[in-house]
Amino acid sequence: MDGVETILGADPEAMVSQLLELGRDLCLRLFEGMAGLRAFDDRAVILQRQGRIGTYPTFYGEEAVQTASVVALEERDWLFPTYRQTAVVTLRGCPPLVPLLMWRGHPGGWHDVMRYRVAPVCVPVATNLPHAVGAAWGARLRSADWVALGYAGDGATSAGDFHEACNLAAVTGSPVIFLVNNNQWAISTPLRRQTRVQRLAEKAAAYGMPGLRVDAFDVFACHRVLRRAAELARSGGGPTLVEAVGYRLGPHGTADEPALYRSPAADRLWAPMEPLGRAQLGLVSAGLADAGELAEIRGRASARLLAAAEELERSPRVTLEEIADTVHLSTPWDLSPDHLREPSWAAAGE
Amino acid sequence: MDGVETILGADPEAMVSQLLELGRDLCLRLFEGMAGLRAFDDRAVILQRQGRIGTYPTFYGEEAVQTASVVALEERDWLFPTYRQTAVVTLRGCPPLVPLLMWRGHPGGWHDVMRYRVAPVCVPVATNLPHAVGAAWGARLRSADWVALGYAGDGATSAGDFHEACNLAAVTGSPVIFLVNNNQWAISTPLRRQTRVQRLAEKAAAYGMPGLRVDAFDVFACHRVLRRAAELARSGGGPTLVEAVGYRLGPHGTADEPALYRSPAADRLWAPMEPLGRAQLGLVSAGLADAGELAEIRGRASARLLAAAEELERSPRVTLEEIADTVHLSTPWDLSPDHLREPSWAAAGE
Amino acid sequence: MSEVTAPQATQELNLVEAVDRALGQILEDDPQALLLGEDIGANGGVFRATAGLEARFGPDRVFDTPLGEAGFVGAALGLCLAGLHPVVEIQFDAFSYPAFEQLVSHVGRFRWRTGGHYGLRLVVRVPYGGGTRAPELHSDSPETLFGHVPGLRVVVPSDPVSAGRLLVSAQGCGDPVVFLEPKRIYRRGRSPVPERFGPTELDRAAVVRDGDDLTLVAYGAMVELALAAATRLEAAGCSARVLDLRSLYPLDRESLLAAAEETGRVLVVHEAPRHCGLGAEVAALLQEEVADRLLAPTLRVTGMNMPFPLFQNEDDALPSVERVLAAAQVMLDY
């Protein structure tokens, strides 16, 4: 892939030396992160099939970018996920039960935003990006040194909020990373119908910020590139657009039927890029880990998710009255228990 | 100015030869167009001072770009003006009384959109650009050969609708020209606080379309560049972004006080670029016209505007009932005369 | 267009299939019609409301847009100037908000800006409402927002036949229509629909069940609920009329006043938040016009003034037959 930074795709010797440079600890941390995300995704798909959660947008294949985005940043840095990064918060220490509850439509699914410094999951495409700019700009204003990272898809780059966010970030010199997961599809819309510029990193020039491209299936390259962007941001260099070039290996979500709009042949072509297998190959050939060790990591992750899934049914129902009490700091009369469910005429009629 | 196409700013010999190439007819047509716009603007400012129209955004200095945009296009081409191009419709044959009535807050100020192929004046920044894309895309779909031109300011390039319009135009290959009047100010906001990319034409690359820069005070260069963009569009080459590089010679509008935010020194530096005087100098030195002839053109334009201004008070008042009847094809009951002004309870109470 | 009166071959379709068929009919009858939206082409729309249409009419007439609702709703306005008649699909209710400015500041105001001379033949279809176990922001009911701003018609069908006829009529009415499709009942069961949908009056409510003692005013997915409540009321000796509003702006004043005059009690049911919702408008209108004919105050059973909850709690938030019955009882006892 043209101008796309990669480690696992480099010639074997270069790969090994670059992995060794990263070091075993970091490499295993990255692998472990991916294992956690994969276990989450696998389990969520099963739970959806069992009818225990609702429609679910799988992120199978995006584990490398997502893991790198968390590991390359510091705990004080802010993350702004979309519907496709609902599990990144688990890499910040949040129990996987929480995002599973969200997909179960349970209010226990709202994670602790301030504790994990992960914004609430954002559904409308690109609208999380201005939030990321604000959080980053705030660091500049408060002379703090956190950075913010906003996730976007290839489709999201067409939306107005992407543009306004990039421009505002550049003008304010805010330490923000726009991480575009270019999986080449927005539901059924292929990249070539999304925009005429097929290298999305080139869009960065319109805002006067750097644009970097990285192999989305290579967790090590993603880490290196995101780390670079974060360092630039932290040292006052302002925003960067990072395009992770990949492919959506799965359907858009559990309700989607890719057979309607894309060829299984292309899918098959991309399937071997699956990032965990690819990372494992690299780690083993670099002598940084053996297959058994890695299998154990994955096994632990699966077990953890199985346990979370079992807890799912045990989460007590929350009443609508309780939820109504979470909308405002000082709950208005019309959301109080007396007026919410049975409007006051009920009392009046008694 | 760097990479900015110009004719009047070229060395005198080159200028003369290029003007001769354009020919006397076209040159005088361009001058006449500018004279008409200037007369409109001058008169409107006077009317505003007299309290006979409301707040008015003067376009003093933008006559070259605006005139060129009309003359370089054909009558079948669509124009999408903002609040700062309210008089371009007069270059399509609409009496100046009409836009003056608009500024007087009179519904006679709505011009005939389909007759002149000029969209209604658009107030919210950048929101006219998607309309231009649609009109152009429609030509492609109907195998018609009109193009569409949407006006924008430098400030407008920061808005989401600019982005969505450019992207959609490029994806659909629509024959549209985005004409960015870069006057370096958005009310009090200077370009450097608007975006980090100071050559706005560079933003075109983000959409995979060409970007051209032209001297905004040079009606001849503007004509040539816009003609080129129109030809490209008409021949199936898709959209172009044209940046007219200039300066807002006047205030943002009659309610604006530039002294609060910009230095009179910079203003003085730009003042000599005033496009009518500059065009006159060129025409006279190329021997294409003499000063008397040009003065006569301007005199006729002024007289026409004076007459229009006199008509202003004679436009009969339109009633709210009549206006209410223009909102829908089939007027709903609540907008009918019986229910509009005196809601039906008035009748009920009688 | 004239009413279709001849007997026709019928077929059983559900609501979303009826929408699909109506769209096919529009594309067939009107060479200037075209469809735009996200994933409406090969994919047939996320609800399959445009299934098969791209294959039948080609990708230029069933156009998959890039993302950006403001951009493509704005472009639809421009397409109208070019003489085309776009029908836009917004993928889900809450994704109409990015297009809000284009709808309010331009689409609704276009005819007025031409002194009444030129209108936009533009339909914006929006699957809306709760009850489908969907993720956040996929269950909103934005009808009040579009009804409150001037120049837009707001139309909501409640069954396959009304969906087809209202959609065809909306597309032919010469003015922009926000066409809200109650996605909860997209697949609620099939009814016989005619081969071709004839036009119908756009701003008329329909009495879908007659009654004397009380009128339940509803629209969209709430009509079914109102009918269920009416059956229960009948068992309890109360004869309830069900009025399907269909047009949320303009309101069918005559049918509403007739309901108030003939039944004396009017109860409004909707999913949207209560504050300034349609229920408020109906209650206020009846006050203004026929307060002296009302035997009981006009009550409302509506969504709450809070975000539509994640789906574990959606049944708590949606109007229920029980809530309707309780309100009806208060009115009957008044």
Next chain:
Amino acid sequence: MSEVTAPQATQELNLVEAVDRALGQILEDDPQALLLGEDIGANGGVFRATAGLEARFGPDRVFDTPLGEAGFVGAALGLCLAGLHPVVEIQFDAFSYPAFEQLVSHVGRFRWRTGGHYGLRLVVRVPYGGGTRAPELHSDSPETLFGHVPGLRVVVPSDPVSAGRLLVSAQGCGDPVVFLEPKRIYRRGRSPVPERFGPTELDRAAVVRDGDDLTLVAYGAMVELALAAATRLEAAGCSARVLDLRSLYPLDRESLLAAAEETGRVLVVHEAPRHCGLGAEVAALLQEEVADRLLAPTLRVTGMNMPFPLFQNEDDALPSVERVLAAAQVMLDY
């Protein structure tokens, strides 16, 4: 914060000057507060509501944003996460529409998305309304839109003192507030204001004139009109109360019910379109709660369901004293 009770130096300010002073006080008292908006810095805002503040607090705390209301309202949310307390200026009413999605889909839902734990200390100031001979889309009254969607408080002052106190209180309330400033009365006359604005309860209406026979419910620029109508009514022997709503969401239920119970007649006046406006909500609420105490139907004198006209006709479209008196007469004669 505690009520300011000590006697203070006062000064005569008009409404927009009071806003300016309140913003200065906010910036002084709250080191995390900052202002964002178009042209609010050196230019002091197109209405001069921020005049002098950039000079006093620097361009980082009084920040001129690039264009793009969605972008900077969204960024304001992010600034809140960073611990800051932004006060955003939208230049004119209709330019709130590009920010509509950010306000509805994010700002209003933020606390709810954190299980109630974290709120946004975010105020969005919007000069709104007609009567200023302004160009198109500079005279809208969007309050219904913001009141109908969940999670936003909507507050409207009606005089210099309420403007200052409500703005200071809005900024301190811990939740997002859409603060609508009636630009028509920005310079309507000066009143003595205290040197510092003390806080006030955000969701309380104010009885700005007492009376027994009828209540005129109004807000913003309409309060003045209601007071003028009340004076005329008094001359005709009718004692009219004027209730300044101030909070459009939540409504002050108690004051409204008290007005209905104590005066028996409630008339609502607003500039926004009638359909699903605040008048409808008040009428419906009173029906539900105190129908039996009403001596006359709740009538509405409002803007029309059409675009706010170009300014030659704005006085025809705005509520007038005459229209209020006519409605009041109907109610008194009922």
